[in-house]
Amino acid sequence: MATIGATAKQQYVERFGAAERMEHIVLIISFSMLAVTGLPQRYADVQIAKDFIELLGGIESVRIMHRFFATLLMAGSIYHGGVLTYKVYVRGSSLNMLPTVKDARDLIGWVLHNLGLSKEHPKMGRYNFGEKAEYLALVWGTLVMIVTGFMMWNPIATSKVLPSEVIPAARLAHSSEALLAVLSIIIWHMYNVHVRRFNKAMFTGKMPVHHMEEEHALELVAIQAGTATPVIPDAIMARRNKRFWPYAVFMTILLTSGLIFFVSFEDTAIHTVPRQPVEESITIDPAKGNAEAGATKWQTLPCARCHGETGAGVPPIPAITNTALDFKVFAADIRRGPADMPAYGPGQVSEQDIADLYAFLRSNMQ
Amino acid sequence: MKRILRHQRHIFTFCFGAGLALVIIALWPDSSSQPTFKHPVVEAQDGGSSNPTAKQPTGNNAYCAVCHSQEGRTVALADGTSLDLHVTPDAVADSVHGTSNSQETLGCVDCHGESAFPHVEARPESSREFTIKMSQVCTDCHVDEAQANADGVHAHGLANGNLRAAVCVDCHGAHDVQHIKDQPQLAAETCGTCHTSIFDEYKQSIHGEALLVNGDTNAPTCITCHGVHGISTPTTAQFRNRSPELCASCHADKKLMAKYDISTSVFDTYLNEFHGTTVALFEQEDPNAASNKAVCYDCHGVHNITPANNSKSQVAKQNLLATCQQCHPDASSDFPDAWVGHFEPSRTQHPLVYVVDLFYKILIPGVLSGFVFLVATDIFARTKHVGGRKKSAPPPKEGHTESAKPEKEG
Numbered sequence: 001m002a003t004i005g006a007t008a009k010q011q012y013v014e015r016f017g018a019a020e021r022m023e024h025i026v027l028i029i030s031f032s033m034l035a036v037t038g039l040p041q042r043y044a045d046v047q048i049a050k051d052f053i054e055l056l057g058g059i060e061s062v063r064i065m066h067r068f069f070a071t072l073l074m075a076g077s078i079y080h081g082g083v084l085t086y087k088v089y090v091r092g093s094s095l096n097m098l099p100t101v102k103d104a105r106d107l108i109g110w111v112l113h114n115l116g117l118s119k120e121h122p123k124m125g126r127y128n129f130g131e132k133a134e135y136l137a138l139v140w141g142t143l144v145m146i147v148t149g150f151m152m153w154n155p156i157a158t159s160k161v162l163p164s165e166v167i168p169a170a171r172l173a174h175s176s177e178a179l180l181a182v183l184s185i186i187i188w189h190m191y192n193v194h195v196r197r198f199n200k201a202m203f204t205g206k207m208p209v210h211h212m213e214e215e216h217a218l219e220l221v222a223i224q225a226g227t228a229t230p231v232i233p234d235a236i237m238a239r240r241n242k243r244f245w246p247y248a249v250f251m252t253i254l255l256t257s258g259l260i261f262f263v264s265f266e267d268t269a270i271h272t273v274p275r276q277p278v279e280e281s282i283t284i285d286p287a288k289g290n291a292e293a294g295a296t297k298w299q300t301l302p303c304a305r306c307h308g309e310t311g312a313g314v315p316p317i318p319a320i321t322n323t324a325l326d327f328k329v330f331a332a333d334i335r336r337g338p339a340d341m342p343a344y345g346p347g348q349v350s351e352q353d354i355a356d357l358y359a360f361l362r363s364n365m366q
Numbered sequence: 367m368k369r370i371l372r373h374q375r376h377i378f379t380f381c382f383g384a385g386l387a388l389v390i391i392a393l394w395p396d397s398s399s400q401p402t403f404k405h406p407v408v409e410a411q412d413g414g415s416s417n418p419t420a421k422q423p424t425g426n427n428a429y430c431a432v433c434h435s436q437e438g439r440t441v442a443l444a445d446g447t448s449l450d451l452h453v454t455p456d457a458v459a460d461s462v463h464g465t466s467n468s469q470e471t472l473g474c475v476d477c478h479g480e481s482a483f484p485h486v487e488a489r490p491e492s493s494r495e496f497t498i499k500m501s502q503v504c505t506d507c508h509v510d511e512a513q514a515n516a517d518g519v520h521a522h523g524l525a526n527g528n529l530r531a532a533v534c535v536d537c538h539g540a541h542d543v544q545h546i547k548d549q550p551q552l553a554a555e556t557c558g559t560c561h562t563s564i565f566d567e568y569k570q571s572i573h574g575e576a577l578l579v580n581g582d583t584n585a586p587t588c589i590t591c592h593g594v595h596g597i598s599t600p601t602t603a604q605f606r607n608r609s610p611e612l613c614a615s616c617h618a619d620k621k622l623m624a625k626y627d628i629s630t631s632v633f634d635t636y637l638n639e640f641h642g643t644t645v646a647l648f649e650q651e652d653p654n655a656a657s658n659k660a661v662c663y664d665c666h667g668v669h670n671i672t673p674a675n676n677s678k679s680q681v682a683k684q685n686l687l688a689t690c691q692q693c694h695p696d697a698s699s700d701f702p703d704a705w706v707g708h709f710e711p712s713r714t715q716h717p718l719v720y721v722v723d724l725f726y727k728i729l730i731p732g733v734l735s736g737f738v739f740l741v742a743t744d745i746f747a748r749t750k751h752v753g754g755r756k757k758s759a760p761p762p763k764e765g766h767t768e769s770a771k772p773e774k775e776g
Contacts, residue, residue: 044647050650053647053650053651058647058652058655059647059651107740111743116750130740137733155701156696156697156698159703163700164702165706166718168639168706168711169718172719172722172723172726173722173726176723176726176729176730179730184733184734187741188741191741196748306528344563348563
């Protein structure tokens, strides 16, 4: 892909293809939206963060948005893994994103040059030290965010496999890594490609040759020499393709399934699940209830006070005559006190009382 | 001598008459219980004004006391109940409204209205109706309390037809009203007369024990959390969302908590934690937003609150899983460890969280200062060696937008 083209006005190098540019746009959207919906959660005690969350429709909707863009980022990461494998395995590209000793030397050379201590500007390859640092930071950061995000998204599943202490640790790592990522993007990425010089290669795909000379001099030489892209015989390419695609399909299915599991496995972290009453340990058999005793107790216990002499209720107090409630629910309601009803402990209403009252209410004696 | 004897007869007659008069006078009040007795006319003094600064009781309390001090005097009401008409004069005198207790002296007629015997007012249907009606009189003077009460749960209950809902005299008494300010024990016991099961739970709690057994008046009583007259419904989302602040009003008070050696970081650590952050955001968004994100009392219990080292506590180690399962029904036995408690992570408390914190405290400034340094050298080069740099990377001026702003330094 790296070829030299020319417009009427200048020479340029075709640096990024349409797919790569698209990938970058998806990354911009997902990363920015994750930052926008995530950082206010980190600083939830700051008023402006609270106001911003409110502006976005409240914390629940902010969390759902955050999860949507997280899913987009993860889908993008799966795609990127596939493309990377294809480029390296099928097309024979070198792993030119990995740091080398030369990058360290370039970094030092570049600083010395900036400080005026060296006349020589380092000559760099397709990806210079700054871009490598950014890419590797992105890979590291995304991995940290995916792993820690999973733990927060699925705390119960996590606690079944790992010690639960990883969950609060994950929460801290997630928000700290986010801060690091956002500040790094602002300081390093924004400066390098927007402030220092607006590098439009990621949007247009093209980089002027004179920029190449400064930032990717070695690659420019290789392009000019025709050695930038390895030449692979068609037969070998075909054989590699034959091996790659089944693997790619398999991995895509596997990772997509993993992603679906990730986003749908657990509910409590996303939705407001109604609180589950802890089962009351009422052991008495409702058959032991005596309706006549219940009738007396209905008057002597506080029941009639609100539910009325017959249990007919006075709005908003519900009628309880001929209750259709299950005995366990009925008993739990007395013990816990649903809505505005007070709770009655064993000191006020014994298990026998509950059974008697239940029998009374179901007896048509009222 | 004869003359003297004649005089003696006159003296005898006089003495007899005087004695008879004395006997009649002495017996006179006894006959007051006779229905035929005619009341003296009330000497109204200032027209039944409820001016609480009057030094003397309005009207003639003694006049009322003639009948109403008699024990056992009742009147039958339409609903079959009877209304006790007996009032202990001392109870009135010793009350906050009485002559011997304060400057704010009220007479019977201030509350009950002027009414000579025989009383002409219609009899109430029930004694409860009478109690409720009489409580309205309190609001004439106690305006602020009445307004607060009108917004409270008891007034709402009454308005919705629950005649059992507490009115003024249910808590304060009718004739024997006493100061209950700064008497938290009395407040708890007063509420406990109706809210019996809650009072029983409270008695067993750390707060109830401190107040009722140890007499520690710093311990919260019912009204500390629920308020006095304007008691809001504690089952609303708003009460729930604001409850952490309620607990924090004592538990984040360093001076108060120092006495008990209780950590005051509980509130901050809660707010920094997932549940607390969410609840705070919910409250900010809409105080009435319903959420099930745990607030203090979801884990610690409400009236039955006990310290975490009490085996009955919902937050005791062995009960923690059941507590988490209220909202996380699938939680497994290890899940409660996900809650770091109210501890700041340290080498011993949640070391993993501590290490992660330390890692990023080093990594973030380390990485960022590196980037800042590199950016600074570049800016330096571009301002100092502009010419030289241009030579090595000449930006063509042929109008390509790319080179429009080659050196837009920050």
